[in-house]
Amino acid sequence: MDDILNHVQQIFERNYGEATYRPAFAPLTALGVVFGRGLEFTWDQRFTLYRKISRELISLEPRFWGKPMLYTNSSEVMRQIAATAPWGKPQCPRQPPKRRHTRFREYELYTDRLVSCPGGYWGKNLLTSNGAEWKKHRKIVQPAFNNQTYEMVWKETTRFFNEMIVMDNWPPIPEESKQFERAQTFTQRVALCVILSCGFGIPLSWSDKTNAGDDGFGLDEGIKFQGENATLMGHAPSWLFRLPFKKCPYLIDKFQYIRRGIEAMRSWFRTSIANKKAEIANVLAETDGDQDDALLKRDVFSRIVLASQTDSALHLNDSEITGNTWVLFFAGHDTTAKVLAAAFCLLAAHKAEQAVVVEEIRNVLRGTAEESLGFEQYGLLIKTRSVFVEALRMYPAGNILLRETNEDTTLQVPCGTNDEGKAVEETVPIPKGTLIMGDMIGMQYNPRSFPQPECFRPSRWYNAATDEAYTAFSGGPRACVGRRFALVEGVCFLANVLRHYEVKPLLRNGETTESWKERVLQRTEMKMTLGIAESPLVFTRRL
Numbered sequence: 215m216d217d218i219l220n221h222v223q224q225i226f227e228r229n230y231g232e233a234t235y236r237p238a239f240a241p242l243t244a245l246g247v248v249f250g251r252g253l254e255f256t257w258d259q260r261f262t263l264y265r266k267i268s269r270e271l272i273s274l275e276p277r278f279w280g281k282p283m284l285y286t287n288s289s290e291v292m293r294q295i296a297a298t299a300p301w302g303k304p305q306c307p308r309q310p311p312k313r314r315h316t317r318f319r320e321y322e323l324y325t326d327r328l329v330s331c332p333g334g335y336w337g338k339n340l341l342t343s344n345g346a347e348w349k350k351h352r353k354i355v356q357p358a359f360n361n362q363t364y365e366m367v368w369k370e371t372t373r374f375f376n377e378m379i380v381m382d383n384w385p386p387i388p389e390e391s392k393q394f395e396r397a398q399t400f401t402q403r404v405a406l407c408v409i410l411s412c413g414f415g416i417p418l419s420w421s422d423k424t425n426a427g428d429d430g431f432g433l434d435e436g437i438k439f440q441g442e443n444a445t446l447m448g449h450a451p452s453w454l455f456r457l458p459f460k461k462c463p464y465l466i467d468k469f470q471y472i473r474r475g476i477e478a479m480r481s482w483f484r485t486s487i488a489n490k491k492a493e494i495a496n497v498l499a500e501t502d503g504d505q506d507d508a509l510l511k512r513d514v515f516s517r518i519v520l521a522s523q524t525d526s527a528l529h530l531n532d533s534e535i536t537g538n539t540w541v542l543f544f545a546g547h548d549t550t551a552k553v554l555a556a557a558f559c560l561l562a563a564h565k566a567e568q569a570v571v572v573e574e575i576r577n578v579l580r581g582t583a584e585e586s587l588g589f590e591q592y593g594l595l596i597k598t599r600s601v602f603v604e605a606l607r608m609y610p611a612g613n614i615l616l617r618e619t620n621e622d623t624t625l626q627v628p629c630g631t632n633d634e635g636k637a638v639e640e641t642v643p644i645p646k647g648t649l650i651m652g653d654m655i656g657m658q659y660n661p662r663s664f665p666q667p668e669c670f671r672p673s674r675w676y677n678a679a680t681d682e683a684y685t686a687f688s689g690g691p692r693a694c695v696g697r698r699f700a701l702v703e704g705v706c707f708l709a710n711v712l713r714h715y716e717v718k719p720l721l722r723n724g725e726t727t728e729s730w731k732e733r734v735l736q737r738t739e740m741k742m743t744l745g746i747a748e749s750p751l752v753f754t755r756r757l
Protein backbone atom coordinates (compact mmCIF):
# COMPACT_ATOMS: atom_id res chain seq x y z
CA MET A 215 0.00 0.00 0.00
CA ASP A 216 2.77 2.41 0.91
CA ASP A 217 4.37 1.66 -2.45
CA ILE A 218 1.26 2.82 -4.24
CA LEU A 219 1.07 5.92 -2.08
CA ASN A 220 4.71 6.81 -2.70
CA HIS A 221 4.31 6.17 -6.41
CA VAL A 222 1.23 8.40 -6.47
CA GLN A 223 3.08 11.10 -4.55
CA GLN A 224 6.10 10.95 -6.89
CA ILE A 225 3.93 11.25 -9.97
CA PHE A 226 2.02 14.08 -8.37
CA GLU A 227 5.23 15.94 -7.76
CA ARG A 228 6.59 15.19 -11.22
CA ASN A 229 3.42 16.44 -12.87
CA TYR A 230 2.50 19.25 -10.58
CA GLY A 231 5.65 20.27 -8.73
CA GLU A 232 4.68 21.74 -5.38
CA ALA A 233 1.17 20.72 -4.40
CA THR A 234 -1.38 23.38 -5.27
CA TYR A 235 -3.13 23.25 -1.95
CA ARG A 236 -1.55 22.07 1.29
CA PRO A 237 -3.98 21.90 4.23
CA ALA A 238 -2.76 20.40 7.50
CA PHE A 239 -5.06 17.39 7.20
CA ALA A 240 -6.88 15.74 4.31
CA PRO A 241 -10.33 17.39 4.14
CA LEU A 242 -12.18 14.08 4.00
CA THR A 243 -10.67 12.68 7.19
CA ALA A 244 -11.98 13.17 10.73
CA LEU A 245 -8.95 15.34 11.55
CA GLY A 246 -9.60 17.45 8.46
CA VAL A 247 -13.15 18.06 9.66
CA VAL A 248 -12.32 18.68 13.32
CA PHE A 249 -9.24 20.87 12.82
CA GLY A 250 -9.98 22.30 9.40
CA ARG A 251 -13.02 23.19 7.35
CA GLY A 252 -13.38 19.67 5.92
CA LEU A 253 -14.66 19.84 2.38
CA GLU A 254 -16.11 23.30 3.02
CA PHE A 255 -12.84 24.72 1.71
CA THR A 256 -14.22 24.05 -1.79
CA TRP A 257 -17.00 26.53 -1.05
CA ASP A 258 -14.71 29.05 0.69
CA GLN A 259 -12.23 28.99 -2.20
CA ARG A 260 -14.66 28.56 -5.09
CA PHE A 261 -13.40 31.72 -6.81
CA THR A 262 -9.68 31.21 -6.18
CA LEU A 263 -8.63 27.56 -5.82
CA TYR A 264 -8.24 26.80 -9.55
CA ARG A 265 -7.95 30.33 -10.87
CA LYS A 266 -4.85 31.25 -8.93
CA ILE A 267 -2.78 28.74 -10.93
CA SER A 268 -5.03 28.64 -14.02
CA ARG A 269 -5.42 24.86 -13.96
CA GLU A 270 -8.55 22.74 -13.96
CA LEU A 271 -6.85 19.76 -12.32
CA ILE A 272 -4.99 20.53 -9.11
CA SER A 273 -3.20 18.51 -6.48
CA LEU A 274 -3.94 18.60 -2.81
CA GLU A 275 -1.28 17.28 -0.49
CA PRO A 276 -1.89 17.41 3.26
CA ARG A 277 1.07 18.53 5.36
CA PHE A 278 0.60 16.15 8.29
CA TRP A 279 -2.13 13.62 7.65
CA GLY A 280 -3.76 12.12 4.60
CA LYS A 281 -3.20 10.89 1.10
CA PRO A 282 -2.56 13.32 -1.78
CA MET A 283 -5.53 13.70 -4.09
CA LEU A 284 -6.45 15.40 -7.30
CA TYR A 285 -9.32 17.89 -7.48
CA THR A 286 -10.96 19.04 -10.67
CA ASN A 287 -13.36 21.83 -11.56
CA SER A 288 -13.73 20.69 -15.17
CA SER A 289 -17.01 19.12 -16.28
CA GLU A 290 -15.08 17.44 -19.13
CA VAL A 291 -12.84 15.68 -16.61
CA MET A 292 -15.88 14.91 -14.44
CA ARG A 293 -17.49 13.09 -17.39
CA GLN A 294 -14.33 10.97 -17.83
CA ILE A 295 -14.11 9.92 -14.20
CA ALA A 296 -17.88 9.54 -13.74
CA ALA A 297 -17.97 7.00 -16.55
CA THR A 298 -17.08 3.41 -15.78
CA ALA A 299 -13.73 1.49 -15.79
CA PRO A 300 -10.94 2.15 -14.98
CA TRP A 301 -12.57 4.71 -12.70
CA GLY A 302 -14.82 3.62 -9.88
CA LYS A 303 -16.04 4.65 -6.46
CA PRO A 304 -13.55 3.86 -3.68
CA GLN A 305 -14.70 0.70 -1.95
CA CYS A 306 -14.60 -0.32 1.71
CA PRO A 307 -12.04 -3.05 2.25
CA ARG A 308 -13.69 -6.41 2.92
CA GLN A 309 -11.85 -6.65 6.24
CA PRO A 310 -11.11 -3.42 8.11
CA PRO A 311 -7.36 -3.36 8.70
CA LYS A 312 -6.35 -4.13 12.28
CA ARG A 313 -4.89 -0.94 13.61
CA ARG A 314 -2.05 -2.69 15.45
CA HIS A 315 -0.64 -4.02 12.18
CA THR A 316 -1.49 -1.06 10.09
CA ARG A 317 0.74 1.74 9.06
CA PHE A 318 -0.39 5.21 9.85
CA ARG A 319 -1.26 6.17 6.28
CA GLU A 320 -3.04 2.98 5.37
CA TYR A 321 -5.39 3.38 8.30
CA GLU A 322 -6.12 6.91 7.25
CA LEU A 323 -6.91 5.74 3.73
CA TYR A 324 -9.40 3.31 5.17
CA THR A 325 -11.21 6.11 6.97
CA ASP A 326 -11.24 8.08 3.71
CA ARG A 327 -13.10 5.24 2.13
CA LEU A 328 -15.70 4.97 4.82
CA VAL A 329 -16.92 8.40 3.90
CA SER A 330 -17.90 7.15 0.50
CA CYS A 331 -19.20 3.93 1.90
CA PRO A 332 -22.46 4.39 3.74
CA GLY A 333 -23.07 0.79 2.67
CA GLY A 334 -21.07 0.06 5.82
CA TYR A 335 -24.14 1.05 7.83
CA TRP A 336 -26.99 0.40 5.48
CA GLY A 337 -25.96 -2.24 2.89
CA LYS A 338 -24.61 -2.32 -0.68
CA ASN A 339 -26.48 -0.10 -3.07
CA LEU A 340 -26.68 1.66 -6.43
CA LEU A 341 -24.91 4.81 -5.26
CA THR A 342 -21.76 3.20 -3.84
CA SER A 343 -21.21 0.09 -6.01
CA ASN A 344 -19.09 -0.41 -9.14
CA GLY A 345 -18.87 -2.58 -12.26
CA ALA A 346 -21.23 -5.54 -12.69
CA GLU A 347 -22.73 -4.97 -9.26
CA TRP A 348 -23.61 -1.35 -10.12
CA LYS A 349 -25.14 -2.48 -13.45
CA LYS A 350 -27.38 -4.93 -11.59
CA HIS A 351 -28.63 -2.26 -9.16
CA ARG A 352 -29.15 0.25 -11.97
CA LYS A 353 -31.10 -2.27 -14.10
CA ILE A 354 -33.48 -2.85 -11.21
CA VAL A 355 -33.95 0.79 -10.24
CA GLN A 356 -33.78 2.71 -13.54
CA PRO A 357 -37.06 1.48 -15.15
CA ALA A 358 -39.03 2.99 -12.24
CA PHE A 359 -37.89 6.43 -13.36
CA ASN A 360 -40.32 6.86 -16.24
CA ASN A 361 -42.99 9.28 -17.45
CA GLN A 362 -45.70 7.60 -15.41
CA THR A 363 -43.64 8.23 -12.25
CA TYR A 364 -42.93 11.85 -13.25
CA GLU A 365 -46.64 12.43 -13.82
CA MET A 366 -47.30 11.07 -10.35
CA VAL A 367 -44.55 13.33 -8.94
CA TRP A 368 -46.29 16.32 -10.49
CA LYS A 369 -49.75 15.33 -9.19
CA GLU A 370 -48.52 14.56 -5.70
CA THR A 371 -46.41 17.73 -5.45
CA THR A 372 -49.50 19.74 -6.40
CA ARG A 373 -51.59 17.88 -3.80
CA PHE A 374 -49.00 18.47 -1.07
CA PHE A 375 -48.79 22.17 -1.98
CA ASN A 376 -52.59 22.48 -1.70
CA GLU A 377 -52.63 20.66 1.64
CA MET A 378 -49.68 22.68 2.94
CA ILE A 379 -51.27 26.07 2.40
CA VAL A 380 -54.42 24.97 4.21
CA MET A 381 -52.91 22.90 7.04
CA ASP A 382 -50.00 25.27 7.74
CA ASN A 383 -52.18 28.39 7.48
CA TRP A 384 -50.57 30.10 4.54
CA PRO A 385 -52.67 33.28 4.07
CA PRO A 386 -55.53 32.99 1.55
CA ILE A 387 -56.17 36.78 1.64
CA PRO A 388 -54.21 39.07 -0.74
CA GLU A 389 -51.33 41.05 0.83
CA GLU A 390 -51.28 38.94 3.98
CA SER A 391 -47.94 37.29 4.73
CA LYS A 392 -46.34 34.27 6.35
CA GLN A 393 -42.77 34.34 7.64
CA PHE A 394 -40.18 31.59 7.89
CA GLU A 395 -36.80 31.71 9.63
CA ARG A 396 -35.91 28.62 7.62
CA ALA A 397 -37.66 27.83 4.36
CA GLN A 398 -36.25 24.32 4.72
CA THR A 399 -39.06 23.69 7.24
CA PHE A 400 -41.49 23.26 4.39
CA THR A 401 -39.15 22.34 1.49
CA GLN A 402 -37.85 19.33 3.48
CA ARG A 403 -41.40 18.34 4.30
CA VAL A 404 -42.65 18.52 0.71
CA ALA A 405 -39.64 16.56 -0.55
CA LEU A 406 -40.14 13.91 2.15
CA CYS A 407 -43.85 13.58 1.33
CA VAL A 408 -43.13 13.27 -2.42
CA ILE A 409 -40.44 10.60 -2.04
CA LEU A 410 -42.61 8.58 0.38
CA SER A 411 -45.58 8.79 -1.93
CA CYS A 412 -43.93 8.44 -5.36
CA GLY A 413 -40.75 6.53 -4.47
CA PHE A 414 -42.12 4.24 -1.76
CA GLY A 415 -45.82 4.03 -2.63
CA ILE A 416 -46.77 5.21 0.89
CA PRO A 417 -49.77 7.52 0.57
CA LEU A 418 -49.80 10.17 3.28
CA SER A 419 -51.20 13.56 3.97
CA TRP A 420 -49.21 16.77 4.61
CA SER A 421 -49.69 16.75 8.37
CA ASP A 422 -49.37 12.97 8.99
CA LYS A 423 -46.78 11.98 11.59
CA THR A 424 -44.01 9.95 9.97
CA ASN A 425 -42.56 7.88 12.80
CA ALA A 426 -39.51 5.77 12.02
CA GLY A 427 -39.53 3.64 15.15
CA ASP A 428 -41.70 3.16 18.24
CA ASP A 429 -40.03 5.89 20.30
CA GLY A 430 -41.31 8.84 18.29
CA PHE A 431 -38.16 9.42 16.18
CA GLY A 432 -39.65 10.94 13.03
CA LEU A 433 -38.57 10.35 9.44
CA ASP A 434 -38.15 14.14 9.16
CA GLU A 435 -35.55 13.84 11.88
CA GLY A 436 -33.92 10.89 10.08
CA ILE A 437 -32.45 13.16 7.47
CA LYS A 438 -31.28 15.74 10.01
CA PHE A 439 -29.68 13.05 12.13
CA GLN A 440 -27.84 11.53 9.17
CA GLY A 441 -26.61 14.89 7.91
CA GLU A 442 -25.37 16.11 11.27
CA ASN A 443 -23.58 12.89 12.17
CA ALA A 444 -22.38 11.63 8.79
CA THR A 445 -18.74 12.45 9.48
CA LEU A 446 -18.73 10.85 12.90
CA MET A 447 -20.60 7.77 11.66
CA GLY A 448 -18.32 7.53 8.64
CA HIS A 449 -15.14 7.56 10.69
CA ALA A 450 -15.92 6.01 14.06
CA PRO A 451 -16.46 2.27 14.60
CA SER A 452 -20.08 1.52 15.56
CA TRP A 453 -19.07 0.07 18.98
CA LEU A 454 -17.89 3.55 19.99
CA PHE A 455 -21.49 4.72 20.26
CA ARG A 456 -22.18 1.97 22.83
CA LEU A 457 -19.39 2.98 25.24
CA PRO A 458 -20.51 4.54 28.55
CA PHE A 459 -18.97 8.02 28.62
CA LYS A 460 -20.17 8.62 32.15
CA LYS A 461 -18.14 11.76 32.77
CA CYS A 462 -19.08 13.60 29.62
CA PRO A 463 -22.79 14.46 29.34
CA TYR A 464 -22.28 15.92 25.85
CA LEU A 465 -20.93 12.60 24.51
CA ILE A 466 -23.59 10.59 26.37
CA ASP A 467 -26.33 12.64 24.69
CA LYS A 468 -24.66 12.66 21.30
CA PHE A 469 -24.00 8.91 21.19
CA GLN A 470 -27.42 8.09 22.57
CA TYR A 471 -28.96 10.18 19.83
CA ILE A 472 -26.86 8.45 17.14
CA ARG A 473 -27.79 4.98 18.49
CA ARG A 474 -31.43 5.99 18.59
CA GLY A 475 -31.31 7.39 15.06
CA ILE A 476 -29.61 4.32 13.59
CA GLU A 477 -32.03 1.98 15.36
CA ALA A 478 -35.09 4.00 14.38
CA MET A 479 -34.09 4.21 10.72
CA ARG A 480 -33.16 0.50 10.63
CA SER A 481 -36.48 -0.32 12.21
CA TRP A 482 -38.32 1.78 9.59
CA PHE A 483 -36.40 0.13 6.76
CA ARG A 484 -37.12 -3.35 8.23
CA THR A 485 -40.84 -2.69 8.69
CA SER A 486 -41.31 -1.05 5.29
CA ILE A 487 -39.51 -3.93 3.57
CA ALA A 488 -41.52 -6.56 5.50
CA ASN A 489 -44.81 -4.78 4.64
CA LYS A 490 -43.84 -4.52 0.99
CA LYS A 491 -42.86 -8.22 0.88
CA ALA A 492 -46.26 -9.14 2.32
CA GLU A 493 -48.02 -6.92 -0.25
CA ILE A 494 -45.99 -8.53 -3.07
CA ALA A 495 -46.81 -12.05 -1.78
CA ASN A 496 -50.54 -11.19 -1.87
CA VAL A 497 -50.37 -9.89 -5.43
CA LEU A 498 -48.35 -12.92 -6.56
CA ALA A 499 -50.90 -15.25 -4.95
CA GLU A 500 -53.75 -13.48 -6.74
CA THR A 501 -52.02 -13.41 -10.13
CA ASP A 502 -50.61 -16.96 -10.12
CA GLY A 503 -47.05 -15.70 -9.63
CA ASP A 504 -47.10 -13.19 -12.51
CA GLN A 505 -44.08 -11.03 -11.68
CA ASP A 506 -44.87 -8.64 -14.52
CA ASP A 507 -48.12 -7.49 -12.95
CA ALA A 508 -48.23 -3.68 -13.04
CA LEU A 509 -49.10 -3.49 -9.33
CA LEU A 510 -45.71 -4.99 -8.47
CA LYS A 511 -43.69 -2.42 -10.35
CA ARG A 512 -45.49 0.80 -9.75
CA ASP A 513 -42.79 2.55 -7.70
CA VAL A 514 -39.05 2.21 -7.25
CA PHE A 515 -39.30 0.70 -3.77
CA SER A 516 -41.65 -2.03 -5.05
CA ARG A 517 -39.15 -2.85 -7.79
CA ILE A 518 -36.30 -3.05 -5.30
CA VAL A 519 -38.21 -5.39 -2.96
CA LEU A 520 -39.57 -7.46 -5.87
CA ALA A 521 -35.95 -8.19 -6.81
CA SER A 522 -35.72 -10.31 -3.63
CA GLN A 523 -38.31 -12.70 -5.12
CA THR A 524 -36.39 -13.52 -8.27
CA ASP A 525 -33.73 -16.20 -8.75
CA SER A 526 -32.29 -14.45 -11.80
CA ALA A 527 -29.11 -12.36 -12.02
CA LEU A 528 -31.26 -9.43 -10.83
CA HIS A 529 -31.72 -10.86 -7.34
CA LEU A 530 -31.15 -8.54 -4.35
CA ASN A 531 -30.49 -9.91 -0.87
CA ASP A 532 -31.94 -8.28 2.26
CA SER A 533 -28.86 -6.17 2.92
CA GLU A 534 -28.88 -4.84 -0.67
CA ILE A 535 -32.57 -4.01 -0.38
CA THR A 536 -31.88 -2.03 2.80
CA GLY A 537 -28.91 -0.29 1.11
CA ASN A 538 -30.99 0.81 -1.85
CA THR A 539 -33.86 1.85 0.41
CA TRP A 540 -31.37 4.06 2.27
CA VAL A 541 -30.19 5.67 -0.97
CA LEU A 542 -33.69 6.21 -2.27
CA PHE A 543 -34.76 7.79 0.99
CA PHE A 544 -31.79 10.11 1.55
CA ALA A 545 -30.68 10.94 -2.01
CA GLY A 546 -34.31 11.22 -3.03
CA HIS A 547 -35.32 14.18 -0.93
CA ASP A 548 -32.60 16.02 0.98
CA THR A 549 -31.02 17.33 -2.23
CA THR A 550 -34.24 18.59 -3.82
CA ALA A 551 -35.33 20.25 -0.56
CA LYS A 552 -32.07 22.20 -0.33
CA VAL A 553 -32.19 23.39 -3.93
CA LEU A 554 -35.78 24.57 -3.47
CA ALA A 555 -34.82 26.59 -0.37
CA ALA A 556 -31.93 28.16 -2.30
CA ALA A 557 -34.20 28.97 -5.26
CA PHE A 558 -36.64 30.88 -3.01
CA CYS A 559 -33.77 32.85 -1.44
CA LEU A 560 -32.31 33.76 -4.83
CA LEU A 561 -35.70 34.87 -6.13
CA ALA A 562 -36.27 36.95 -3.00
CA ALA A 563 -32.95 38.68 -3.67
CA HIS A 564 -33.64 39.17 -7.41
CA LYS A 565 -37.10 40.71 -7.83
CA ALA A 566 -36.76 41.12 -11.60
CA GLU A 567 -36.04 37.40 -12.09
CA GLN A 568 -39.04 36.59 -9.92
CA ALA A 569 -41.24 38.76 -12.13
CA VAL A 570 -40.00 36.92 -15.24
CA VAL A 571 -40.96 33.55 -13.77
CA VAL A 572 -44.36 34.74 -12.56
CA GLU A 573 -45.12 36.09 -16.02
CA GLU A 574 -44.19 32.75 -17.56
CA ILE A 575 -46.43 30.87 -15.12
CA ARG A 576 -49.36 33.21 -15.86
CA ASN A 577 -48.86 32.88 -19.62
CA VAL A 578 -48.76 29.11 -19.42
CA LEU A 579 -51.91 29.13 -17.27
CA ARG A 580 -53.70 31.37 -19.76
CA GLY A 581 -53.09 28.73 -22.41
CA THR A 582 -54.92 26.01 -20.48
CA ALA A 583 -58.57 25.49 -19.70
CA GLU A 584 -57.67 24.13 -16.26
CA GLU A 585 -57.45 26.01 -12.97
CA SER A 586 -54.17 24.40 -12.03
CA LEU A 587 -50.95 23.55 -13.83
CA GLY A 588 -50.78 19.98 -15.12
CA PHE A 589 -47.82 17.74 -15.98
CA GLU A 590 -48.42 18.62 -19.67
CA GLN A 591 -47.19 22.13 -18.81
CA TYR A 592 -43.86 20.96 -17.38
CA GLY A 593 -42.14 21.33 -20.78
CA LEU A 594 -43.47 24.89 -21.17
CA LEU A 595 -42.16 26.17 -17.85
CA ILE A 596 -38.65 26.73 -19.20
CA LYS A 597 -37.88 29.84 -17.14
CA THR A 598 -39.16 28.26 -13.94
CA ARG A 599 -37.01 25.18 -14.58
CA SER A 600 -34.05 27.44 -15.32
CA VAL A 601 -34.45 29.07 -11.89
CA PHE A 602 -34.32 25.65 -10.22
CA VAL A 603 -31.26 24.63 -12.27
CA GLU A 604 -29.48 27.95 -11.64
CA ALA A 605 -30.13 27.58 -7.90
CA LEU A 606 -28.69 24.07 -8.17
CA ARG A 607 -25.65 25.45 -9.98
CA MET A 608 -25.00 28.06 -7.31
CA TYR A 609 -25.62 25.60 -4.45
CA PRO A 610 -24.85 22.15 -5.89
CA ALA A 611 -26.48 19.87 -3.33
CA GLY A 612 -24.55 16.76 -4.41
CA ASN A 613 -21.12 18.30 -3.97
CA ILE A 614 -18.91 15.18 -3.84
CA LEU A 615 -17.98 13.00 -6.78
CA LEU A 616 -15.18 10.82 -5.46
CA ARG A 617 -13.43 8.35 -7.76
CA GLU A 618 -10.38 6.11 -7.81
CA THR A 619 -8.61 4.46 -10.73
CA ASN A 620 -7.77 0.77 -10.52
CA GLU A 621 -5.14 0.94 -13.30
CA ASP A 622 -2.69 3.41 -14.80
CA THR A 623 -4.59 5.71 -17.12
CA THR A 624 -4.68 9.24 -18.55
CA LEU A 625 -7.06 12.18 -18.36
CA GLN A 626 -7.72 14.77 -21.05
CA VAL A 627 -7.72 18.06 -19.17
CA PRO A 628 -8.77 21.42 -20.69
CA CYS A 629 -5.94 23.95 -20.44
CA GLY A 630 -7.09 27.15 -22.12
CA THR A 631 -7.68 28.04 -25.76
CA ASN A 632 -5.45 28.23 -28.85
CA ASP A 633 -4.98 31.24 -31.19
CA GLU A 634 -8.25 30.38 -32.94
CA GLY A 635 -10.13 30.39 -29.65
CA LYS A 636 -10.57 26.60 -29.65
CA ALA A 637 -10.29 24.68 -26.37
CA VAL A 638 -6.95 22.96 -25.92
CA GLU A 639 -6.45 19.84 -23.82
CA GLU A 640 -3.41 18.27 -22.22
CA THR A 641 -3.00 14.56 -21.58
CA VAL A 642 -2.20 13.93 -17.93
CA PRO A 643 -0.89 10.49 -16.86
CA ILE A 644 -2.67 9.15 -13.80
CA PRO A 645 -1.26 6.20 -11.86
CA LYS A 646 -3.29 3.33 -10.45
CA GLY A 647 -4.68 4.06 -7.00
CA THR A 648 -5.13 7.81 -7.55
CA LEU A 649 -8.10 9.39 -5.81
CA ILE A 650 -9.77 12.29 -7.57
CA MET A 651 -12.52 14.56 -6.39
CA GLY A 652 -14.95 15.89 -8.94
CA ASP A 653 -15.36 19.22 -7.15
CA MET A 654 -18.98 19.98 -7.98
CA ILE A 655 -18.78 23.46 -6.46
CA GLY A 656 -15.61 24.34 -8.38
CA MET A 657 -17.24 23.00 -11.54
CA GLN A 658 -20.36 25.14 -11.17
CA TYR A 659 -18.19 28.21 -10.52
CA ASN A 660 -15.80 27.54 -13.41
CA PRO A 661 -15.89 30.79 -15.47
CA ARG A 662 -15.03 28.91 -18.68
CA SER A 663 -18.30 26.95 -18.40
CA PHE A 664 -20.34 29.66 -16.66
CA PRO A 665 -19.24 33.24 -17.38
CA GLN A 666 -19.65 35.43 -14.28
CA PRO A 667 -20.46 32.42 -12.14
CA GLU A 668 -21.20 34.57 -9.09
CA CYS A 669 -24.27 36.04 -10.86
CA PHE A 670 -27.71 34.49 -10.53
CA ARG A 671 -28.64 34.26 -14.19
CA PRO A 672 -31.35 31.67 -14.99
CA SER A 673 -31.26 32.68 -18.67
CA ARG A 674 -28.01 30.74 -19.12
CA TRP A 675 -30.21 27.61 -19.11
CA TYR A 676 -33.03 28.76 -21.42
CA ASN A 677 -31.56 26.95 -24.42
CA ALA A 678 -30.32 23.79 -22.70
CA ALA A 679 -31.01 21.04 -25.24
CA THR A 680 -31.27 18.11 -22.80
CA ASP A 681 -31.04 17.39 -19.08
CA GLU A 682 -27.42 16.26 -19.69
CA ALA A 683 -26.50 19.97 -19.69
CA TYR A 684 -27.24 20.11 -15.96
CA THR A 685 -23.79 18.99 -14.81
CA ALA A 686 -24.64 19.32 -11.11
CA PHE A 687 -26.45 15.98 -11.51
CA SER A 688 -23.18 14.44 -12.83
CA GLY A 689 -23.13 13.02 -16.37
CA GLY A 690 -22.99 9.92 -18.54
CA PRO A 691 -24.26 6.48 -17.53
CA ARG A 692 -23.77 7.17 -13.82
CA ALA A 693 -25.61 10.48 -13.83
CA CYS A 694 -28.21 10.94 -11.11
CA VAL A 695 -31.01 8.48 -11.74
CA GLY A 696 -33.44 10.84 -9.98
CA ARG A 697 -32.58 13.90 -12.10
CA ARG A 698 -35.95 14.19 -13.86
CA PHE A 699 -37.80 13.28 -10.65
CA ALA A 700 -36.11 16.23 -8.88
CA LEU A 701 -36.65 18.63 -11.79
CA VAL A 702 -40.36 17.82 -12.10
CA GLU A 703 -40.89 18.15 -8.35
CA GLY A 704 -38.85 21.36 -8.15
CA VAL A 705 -40.60 23.05 -11.08
CA CYS A 706 -44.07 22.04 -9.91
CA PHE A 707 -43.53 23.29 -6.36
CA LEU A 708 -41.87 26.54 -7.43
CA ALA A 709 -44.62 27.26 -9.96
CA ASN A 710 -47.39 26.65 -7.45
CA VAL A 711 -45.86 28.76 -4.70
CA LEU A 712 -44.82 31.65 -6.97
CA ARG A 713 -48.16 31.75 -8.72
CA HIS A 714 -49.86 32.57 -5.43
CA TYR A 715 -47.15 34.17 -3.28
CA GLU A 716 -44.48 36.81 -3.70
CA VAL A 717 -41.27 35.85 -1.90
CA LYS A 718 -39.20 38.53 -0.13
CA PRO A 719 -36.24 38.59 2.27
CA LEU A 720 -37.18 38.42 5.95
CA LEU A 721 -35.05 41.29 7.28
CA ARG A 722 -33.80 41.71 10.83
CA ASN A 723 -34.34 45.03 12.60
CA GLY A 724 -32.44 47.68 10.66
CA GLU A 725 -31.10 45.19 8.12
CA THR A 726 -30.95 46.20 4.45
CA THR A 727 -31.60 43.85 1.55
CA GLU A 728 -27.89 44.08 0.66
CA SER A 729 -26.80 42.93 4.11
CA TRP A 730 -29.48 40.19 4.03
CA LYS A 731 -27.90 38.97 0.78
CA GLU A 732 -24.49 38.92 2.44
CA ARG A 733 -25.84 37.04 5.48
CA VAL A 734 -27.96 34.53 3.58
CA LEU A 735 -26.55 33.96 0.11
CA GLN A 736 -22.89 33.69 1.09
CA ARG A 737 -23.28 31.10 3.84
CA THR A 738 -23.72 27.41 3.21
CA GLU A 739 -23.59 24.26 5.32
CA MET A 740 -22.39 20.83 4.26
CA LYS A 741 -24.29 18.10 6.01
CA MET A 742 -23.84 15.15 3.68
CA THR A 743 -25.20 17.48 1.01
CA LEU A 744 -24.63 21.19 0.44
CA GLY A 745 -27.31 23.75 1.15
CA ILE A 746 -27.83 27.38 2.01
CA ALA A 747 -27.39 27.68 5.80
CA GLU A 748 -30.23 30.10 6.59
CA SER A 749 -33.28 30.94 4.55
CA PRO A 750 -35.32 33.67 6.30
CA LEU A 751 -38.17 34.57 3.95
CA VAL A 752 -41.60 36.22 3.81
CA PHE A 753 -44.33 34.91 1.51
CA THR A 754 -47.05 37.46 0.67
CA ARG A 755 -50.30 36.38 -1.03
CA ARG A 756 -50.54 37.93 -4.49
CA LEU A 757 -53.57 39.97 -5.58
Ligand code: HEM
Nearest residue numbers: 340341545546549550611612615687688692694695696700
Ligand atom coordinates in the same frame (compact mmCIF):
# COMPACT_ATOMS: atom_id res chain seq x y z
C1 HEM B 1 -31.59 18.33 -6.85
C2 HEM B 1 -31.61 17.08 -6.53
C3 HEM B 1 -30.50 16.09 -6.77
C4 HEM B 1 -29.16 16.30 -6.95
C5 HEM B 1 -28.40 17.62 -6.95
C6 HEM B 1 -28.54 15.01 -7.15
C7 HEM B 1 -27.19 14.81 -7.42
C8 HEM B 1 -26.63 13.60 -7.72
C9 HEM B 1 -25.26 13.40 -8.13
C10 HEM B 1 -24.23 14.50 -8.30
C11 HEM B 1 -25.08 12.07 -8.30
C12 HEM B 1 -23.78 11.38 -8.73
C13 HEM B 1 -23.02 10.93 -7.48
C14 HEM B 1 -21.78 10.16 -7.80
O1 HEM B 1 -21.63 9.61 -8.89
O2 HEM B 1 -20.92 10.06 -6.90
C15 HEM B 1 -26.33 11.41 -8.01
C16 HEM B 1 -26.54 10.06 -8.06
C17 HEM B 1 -27.71 9.46 -7.65
N1 HEM B 1 -28.90 10.07 -7.29
FE1 HEM B 1 -29.23 12.04 -7.27
N2 HEM B 1 -29.51 14.05 -7.04
C18 HEM B 1 -30.72 14.66 -6.82
C19 HEM B 1 -31.95 14.05 -6.68
C20 HEM B 1 -32.16 12.70 -6.63
C21 HEM B 1 -33.43 12.06 -6.46
C22 HEM B 1 -34.77 12.79 -6.36
C23 HEM B 1 -33.19 10.71 -6.41
C24 HEM B 1 -34.17 9.58 -6.26
C25 HEM B 1 -35.48 9.69 -6.23
C26 HEM B 1 -31.76 10.51 -6.57
C27 HEM B 1 -31.12 9.29 -6.55
C28 HEM B 1 -29.81 9.11 -6.94
C29 HEM B 1 -29.19 7.80 -7.08
C30 HEM B 1 -29.85 6.46 -6.79
C31 HEM B 1 -27.88 8.01 -7.54
C32 HEM B 1 -26.80 6.97 -7.88
C33 HEM B 1 -26.83 6.71 -9.38
C34 HEM B 1 -25.76 5.74 -9.85
O3 HEM B 1 -24.66 5.73 -9.29
O4 HEM B 1 -26.03 5.02 -10.83
N3 HEM B 1 -31.17 11.74 -6.71
N4 HEM B 1 -27.27 12.37 -7.66
